[in-house]
Amino acid sequence: MEYEMEYEAVIGMEVHVELNTKTKVFCGCRADFHAPPNTNVCPVCLGMPGVLPILNKAAVEASVAVGLALNCAISRWSKMDRKNYFYPDLAKNYQISQYDLPLCYDGFLPIDGEEGPKRIGVTRAHLEEDTARNVHTIGKNESGVDFNRSGVTLLEIVTEPDIRSAQEAFNYLTGLKQVLQYLEVSDCNMEEGSLRAEANISVRPKGSEAFGTKTEVKNVASFSGVQKAIEYEIERQIAVLREGGRIEQETRGWDDRKGVTLLQRTKESAHDYRYFPEPDLPPIVVDEAWEDSIRASLPELPRDRKARFEESYGLKPYDAGVLTATKAMANYYEAVLAAGAPAKPAANWVMGDLQALLTDGRIDIADCPITPEHLAEMIQLIEDGAISGKIGKEVLQDMFTSGKSPKELVKEKGLEQISDAGELEGIVAQVIAENPGPVADYKQGKKKALGFLVGQIMKATQGRGNPKLVNEILVRELSKE
Numbered sequence: 001m002e003y004e005m006e007y008e009a010v011i012g013m014e015v016h017v018e019l020n021t022k023t024k025v026f027c028g029c030r031a032d033f034h035a036p037p038n039t040n041v042c043p044v045c046l047g048m049p050g051v052l053p054i055l056n057k058a059a060v061e062a063s064v065a066v067g068l069a070l071n072c073a074i075s076r077w078s079k080m081d082r083k084n085y086f087y088p089d090l091a092k093n094y095q096i097s098q099y100d101l102p103l104c105y106d107g108f109l110p111i112d113g114e115e116g117p118k119r120i121g122v123t124r125a126h127l128e129e130d131t132a133r134n135v136h137t138i139g140k141n142e143s144g145v146d147f148n149r150s151g152v153t154l155l156e157i158v159t160e161p162d163i164r165s166a167q168e169a170f171n172y173l174t175g176l177k178q179v180l181q182y183l184e185v186s187d188c189n190m191e192e193g194s195l196r197a198e199a200n201i202s203v204r205p206k207g208s209e210a211f212g213t214k215t216e217v218k219n220v221a222s223f224s225g226v227q228k229a230i231e232y233e234i235e236r237q238i239a240v241l242r243e244g245g246r247i248e249q250e251t252r253g254w255d256d257r258k259g260v261t262l263l264q265r266t267k268e269s270a271h272d273y274r275y276f277p278e279p280d281l282p283p284i285v286v287d288e289a290w291e292d293s294i295r296a297s298l299p300e301l302p303r304d305r306k307a308r309f310e311e312s313y314g315l316k317p318y319d320a321g322v323l324t325a326t327k328a329m330a331n332y333y334e335a336v337l338a339a340g341a342p343a344k345p346a347a348n349w350v351m352g353d354l355q356a357l358l359t360d361g362r363i364d365i366a367d368c369p370i371t372p373e374h375l376a377e378m379i380q381l382i383e384d385g386a387i388s389g390k391i392g393k394e395v396l397q398d399m400f401t402s403g404k405s406p407k408e409l410v411k412e413k414g415l416e417q418i419s420d421a422g423e424l425e426g427i428v429a430q431v432i433a434e435n436p437g438p439v440a441d442y443k444q445g446k447k448k449a450l451g452f453l454v455g456q457i458m459k460a461t462q463g464r465g466n467p468k469l470v471n472e473i474l475v476r477e478l479s480k481e
Ligand SMILES: [Zn+2]
Pocket: 024, 027, 028, 029, 040, 041, 042, 043, 044, 045, 046, 151
């Protein structure tokens, strides 16, 4: 692409993630917005006059955990602020957020960059409350406001403008989501809005230090949508500059169907939020002891687990990446190993045949009908030569649908490999007798004929003949005559 010679993109991300605290951030209402509209509400989250918010301790702990996982410093002392604006989804006309003193700051997330590993700086992660949800009923001439979401714990994570391409933005979002899921602080469901990503995008002549004017792309429903929107926006901005135009600072939306970004709001209509300190909440004090106890409770994070899988199990980086993509997958794999399976065959079965069955059935590995112990048992049957790898695939399928143990299935269906020399000798003799042509060919030096005869024996044993033994006996018998 020609423009890459002249311009580079400068991208920063803002991600809002709903933390799965049981109750809301400033009141005791259940944080469950799947409930019927306006059932998880109280005077605090409805924004009634005169009520007082109380900060949820679990929300602070989850936020600090995210901050630590993103290598942030944690503020010993921070505070909440009011962000003022008027909108139907915000009954008290301000959102309680954090302005100049965020809870977490100055961190980074390592990602795979365009030119190798790189760190994306995390400027800040601050705690705030979610707004209510406006519901517009199509076809009916009315709108409603559902306050179940009002006051749900929200963490906003802002990066430095360190991202240089749409692919890097995608890698950052994927890496961030992985960390959040390993921490089990959010379901990160983009379709339901528990994770929302916005990108600030500008371009500048390559080699330039100054930033170009940025646009903000909002309301994109998927990571791949964000990636496409950024790609589009980079090209659009470069085209404007090429034609001698100017980039206007504005907010743009993404039309996934048309594959274009569209103007939503210009800078002239941007809000002045008149931030000021929230007078109804005391400062948040996280002392060293509290920070340390949260740090001690952190699980092994995705990058560390991947490195350990490579190191301890001798897996290739790609395989280790697949097996640690989700915590559930990594846990399943390690449970198979704990049940006695060797690392490499276990990796191949989990990533290959088992993953295919799960994908087909749209089943998450956390709900896998095959227990790790059963999978380990099946791998052991193959390792011991009791069944062939090919039969193993059949058994796996049956285990998946029946939930039965592999030993049980092998016995039930008579699938044990025939490793009894006497039994195989009889079958070999019969195949030799029935195929004089290929036998003669083999004896005249046509080695290909051997493959045909092996095939006939495997057919006669329904694939159960021990291949090594079948070969040995056949070659021996053929050389006799
Ligand atoms: Zn409430």
